[in-house]
Amino acid sequence: MFEPPYTRTRAANERLRAHECDACGWVSFPEQPQFCKRCGVDASWSETRLHPRGTVRSYVVQQRLPEEFETPLPLAVMDMPQEESGEPARVYGLFTETDPADIEIGMEAEGVFRRVFDVAGLPIHSFKFTRPRGDRL
Amino acid sequence: MAGILGYGAYIPLYRIERSRIAEQYGDYAGDGETAVPGHDEDTTTMAVEAATDALTQASTDGDQIDAVFAATTSDPFVERGVAAHVAHAVGAGRDTRVGDFQGSARAGTNALLAARDALSTDADTVLVVGSDALSAPAGSAAERTAGAGAGALVFGEGDAVAALTDSGVATTGFVGRFATHEDVTDGDGRFNRERYLDAVEIAVGHLGDDSFTHAVFPAHDGGWGRKASDALGLDATLVSTFPEVGYTAAAGVFLDTAAALDTAKAGESVLLAGYGPGGCDALRIERRTAETPEMTTDEYIQSSEQLPYGKHRQFRTWGGN
Amino acid sequence: MSSETDVAVVGAGMIDFGELFEQSIDDMLAAAFRDCLDDVDKGMSPADVDAAWFGTIDIADNASSGLGLSHPTGLFEMPVTRVENACATGSSAFRSAVESVRAGNTDVALVAGAEKMRDSAAGLIEGAALDQVWRGRGVTMPAFFGLRATRHMEEYGTTREQIAKISVKNHENGAKYPHAHYRFTCDVDDVVDSPQVTYPLNLYDCCPVTDGAAATLVVSEDVVDEFTDDPIWVAGSGLSVDSFERGNDESLVGFPATEQAAGQAYEQAGITADDIDVAEVHDCFTITELVTYEDLGFCEKGDGGAFIDSGEPLLDGETPVNPSGGLLAKGHPIGATGVAQVNEIYEQLRGEAGAVQADNDPEYGLQHNIGIGRNATGSVSCVNILSRQR
Numbered sequence: 100m101f102e103p104p105y106t107r108t109r110a111a112n113e114r115l116r117a118h119e120c121d122a123c124g125w126v127s128f129p130e131q132p133q134f135c136k137r138c139g140v141d142a143s144w145s146e147t148r149l150h151p152r153g154t155v156r157s158y159v160v161q162q163r164l165p166e167e168f169e170t171p172l173p174l175a176v177m178d179m180p181q182e183e184s185g186e187p188a189r190v191y192g193l194f195t196e197t198d199p200a201d202i203e204i205g206m207e208a209e210g211v212f213r214r215v216f217d218v219a220g221l222p223i224h225s226f227k228f229t230r231p232r233g234d235r236l
Numbered sequence: 237m238a239g240i241l242g243y244g245a246y247i248p249l250y251r252i253e254r255s256r257i258a259e260q261y262g263d264y265a266g267d268g269e270t271a272v273p274g275h276d277e278d279t280t281t282m283a284v285e286a287a288t289d290a291l292t293q294a295s296t297d298g299d300q301i302d303a304v305f306a307a308t309t310s311d312p313f314v315e316r317g318v319a320a321h322v323a324h325a326v327g328a329g330r331d332t333r334v335g336d337f338q339g340s341a342r343a344g345t346n347a348l349l350a351a352r353d354a355l356s357t358d359a360d361t362v363l364v365v366g367s368d369a370l371s372a373p374a375g376s377a378a379e380r381t382a383g384a385g386a387g388a389l390v391f392g393e394g395d396a397v398a399a400l401t402d403s404g405v406a407t408t409g410f411v412g413r414f415a416t417h418e419d420v421t422d423g424d425g426r427f428n429r430e431r432y433l434d435a436v437e438i439a440v441g442h443l444g445d446d447s448f449t450h451a452v453f454p455a456h457d458g459g460w461g462r463k464a465s466d467a468l469g470l471d472a473t474l475v476s477t478f479p480e481v482g483y484t485a486a487a488g489v490f491l492d493t494a495a496a497l498d499t500a501k502a503g504e505s506v507l508l509a510g511y512g513p514g515g516c517d518a519l520r521i522e523r524r525t526a527e528t529p530e531m532t533t534d535e536y537i538q539s540s541e542q543l544p545y546g547k548h549r550q551f552r553t554w555g556g557n
Numbered sequence: 558m559s560s561e562t563d564v565a566v567v568g569a570g571m572i573d574f575g576e577l578f579e580q581s582i583d584d585m586l587a588a589a590f591r592d593c594l595d596d597v598d599k600g601m602s603p604a605d606v607d608a609a610w611f612g613t614i615d616i617a618d619n620a621s622s623g624l625g626l627s628h629p630t631g632l633f634e635m636p637v638t639r640v641e642n643a644c645a646t647g648s649s650a651f652r653s654a655v656e657s658v659r660a661g662n663t664d665v666a667l668v669a670g671a672e673k674m675r676d677s678a679a680g681l682i683e684g685a686a687l688d689q690v691w692r693g694r695g696v697t698m699p700a701f702f703g704l705r706a707t708r709h710m711e712e713y714g715t716t717r718e719q720i721a722k723i724s725v726k727n728h729e730n731g732a733k734y735p736h737a738h739y740r741f742t743c744d745v746d747d748v749v750d751s752p753q754v755t756y757p758l759n760l761y762d763c764c765p766v767t768d769g770a771a772a773t774l775v776v777s778e779d780v781v782d783e784f785t786d787d788p789i790w791v792a793g794s795g796l797s798v799d800s801f802e803r804g805n806d807e808s809l810v811g812f813p814a815t816e817q818a819a820g821q822a823y824e825q826a827g828i829t830a831d832d833i834d835v836a837e838v839h840d841c842f843t844i845t846e847l848v849t850y851e852d853l854g855f856c857e858k859g860d861g862g863a864f865i866d867s868g869e870p871l872l873d874g875e876t877p878v879n880p881s882g883g884l885l886a887k888g889h890p891i892g893a894t895g896v897a898q899v900n901e902i903y904e905q906l907r908g909e910a911g912a913v914q915a916d917n918d919p920e921y922g923l924q925h926n927i928g929i930g931r932n933a934t935g936s937v938s939c940v941n942i943l944s945r946q947r
């Protein structure tokens with residue numbers, strides 16, 4: 100987080116800050132709000148926040164990854180809704196603490212605040228996904 | 237008097253039976269379980285999870301927070317802090333005051349008292365978190381109970397679910413158990429317990445009202461709470477997360493309090509004795525409603541997954557815990 | 558269109574793909590260039606070349622510019638451009654050369670592609686961006702494509718066996734193709750029982766890690782007679798990029814970039830998907846080929862499983878797909894892949910593909926790549942169509 104890229108993206112990473120295109124409603128996350136990636140307009144943008152509970156659109160379970168990853172590692176394409184209203188953002192979601200057998204398309208997964216990796220020993224924090232804790236009682 | 241608008245707990249999913257740790261070394265197999273942080277959890281992440289629960293119950297947005305105080309004994313960094321990072325994650329503004337309380341499990345109650353004082357000076361809304369992921373060398377006695385968890389309280393004006401109504405302090409300077417980043421030294425248990433009971437009695441003695449329905453005595457020894465209760469002649473329900481979570485130092489102050497608040501009815505009161513190197517703070521917390529957060533402490537305890545010993549060591553190493 | 562120059566392919570060269578630990582990228586490029594010059598019917602010398610395009614993603618840090626091609630081939634004092642466009646690098650290099658010739662700027666263009674995949678051992682795993690949050694961290698190549706497989710099975714009822722059949726077909730072809738890295742055959746059970754790499758994909762659903770180089774000579778209509786009486790013409794070309802982040806549900810079950818690139822190429826060629834007689838498509842993973850049938854318009858969306866079941870893409874089918882064995886058997890040296898595919902279509906249309914010759918007397922052949930970029934969030938597709946008729 101002392102490095103410029105992680106300082107620039109910290110609000111997106113930690114607070115799920117996103118931007119909605121005023122022209123077409125597309126949600127820019129985690130990208131910077133510049134030209135809209137859907138309608139192509141040099142748009143004006145409204146700041147918005149994503150809700151940390153998304154829906155799995157597709158997923159895989161990775162078995163072979165560098166040592167710093169815990170495997171098997173489920174990875175999904177998630178739709179994350181905005182806190183208020185509007186379209187969801189479509190993002191990659193890394194899973195944590197979830198048995199691959201418990202994942203299916205269409206399920207809701209909860210975003211939990213985790214250490215994603217370290218830069219020179221400093222943790223970079225953001226959200227990973229997991230089967231909701233309340234479902235594990 | 238300081239109103240509590242919300243509180244929350246967080247306990248990692250993973251647990252290990254203490255007997256499973258003991259049997260690795262042919263040691264006596266004690267009862268209970270210990271919470272183990274996941275490989276991607278640390279004091280900051282757990283604090284944020286607990287804070288989120290508390291802020292939700294308090295119906296408080298991050299940008300309403302005037303101060304964030306964080307207590308821990310297991311910050312792996314000498315220079316970095318925790319409170320400012322929790323503040324950022326929960327959406328607190330740039331004018332939010334922060335304070336880090338470390339160096340003793342008593343940092344938990346130190347932070348709570350600082351929050352109370354802030355409310356009477358420059359703050360309307362204060363978030364206080366305690367978070368710990370204790371480390372202990374493989375094979376050490378401390379390893380079996382080196383737990384992890386976090387808790388949070390939101391103080392402010394409005395519909396309080398509880399209130400911090402009184403406090404008493406005993407700063408003795410006595411150390412007892414102490415720890416470096418690498419190791420834990422327990423010292424003479426019976427001697428330490430005597431000094432502990434002495435400090436608790438002094439601190440509680442400063443409280444105006446000594447009738448409680450619930451009492452919490454977070455300590456690294458699961459038996460000390462009962463001794464303290466007896467010494468004080470209390471007729472209160474003892475609440476402790478030690479049997480299921482292990483010792484969680486400064487976080488234990490918040491976890492045990494949350495567990496007590498979960499079961500206390502409106503009008504009932506909780507004695508919190510926060511003890512660590514240096515002394516003891518005694519706090520009186522009164523329940524105003526019976527409202528609990530979305531996940532109770534017991535629900536965090538009940539939702540769990542057991543780890544084998546090797547995996548538990550790997551997770552502690554990965555997370556720097 | 559009348560001011561444009563028609564473009565012909567007059568020579569194709571490539572080396573045997575494989576784990577070429579004893580060859581440097583320079584060795585491979587020189588061999589492919591030599592093989593390509595020798596392939597020209599009436600002969601060609603390096604002095605005939607006016608400009609060159611060099612496709613490589615430079616995975617082994619060998620070549621940072623066009624100079625990486627100049628050194629092994631001796632092609633200096635001319636425009637040499639390095640092209641990098643993810644896994645569509647080779648086909649993009651070809652397309653760039655074609656466009657230059659078509660515009661009348663170049664008479665004789667060399668396209669060369671090469672990749673030393675085995676000089677760094679990390680292979681596919683390196684695709685998992687490690688230092689990105691929300692943008693491709695931990696997303697390996699099999700994950701990127703496997704995400705389409707899980708969704709395709711859920712949405713269209715595509716079966717694991719149908720996906721596996723693509724590996725069976727391509728290994729069957731590859732066993733007959735002399736330049737292929739892997740020349741063994743397998744059955745559906747072998748694929749389904751091979752070790753899981755990334756659910757739902759197993760080892761035999763994945764292309765190997767392969768070294769290789771290929772070269773193609775592209776000339777204008779003005780000089781084509783100097784080199785051959787039997788040229789193959791470039792009928793159309795398309796290139797497009799897209800990203801799943803744009804929220805189009807089609808990108809969960811396929812690649813809109815392929816559809817867009819193919820649309821451009823068909824339009825330029827004045828044909829439709831039905832006119833394609835043979836194709837070399839991007840099968841880095843089995844599922845990639847299955848969704849590509851749909852994206853190229855060989856079948857309806859969702860019918861990729863039925864299409865392989867029908868036998869149409871088999872070597873003796875109506876539209877053979879990947880007679881060379883595809884990336885699954887032949888290998889995928891990224892910069893060389895698209896160039897080699899163009900060469901294979903060139904040989905198919907000239908009837909020179911030997912044991913893997915399509916027996917439908919192909920008139921039109923299509924070459925396709927799909928690459929992933931920007932930390933596995935986007936895709937880039939290039940499609941080139943060759944024809945026997947000018």
Ligand SMILES: [Zn+2]
Pocket residue numbers: 120121122123124125135136137138139140142
């Ligand atoms: Zn827009």
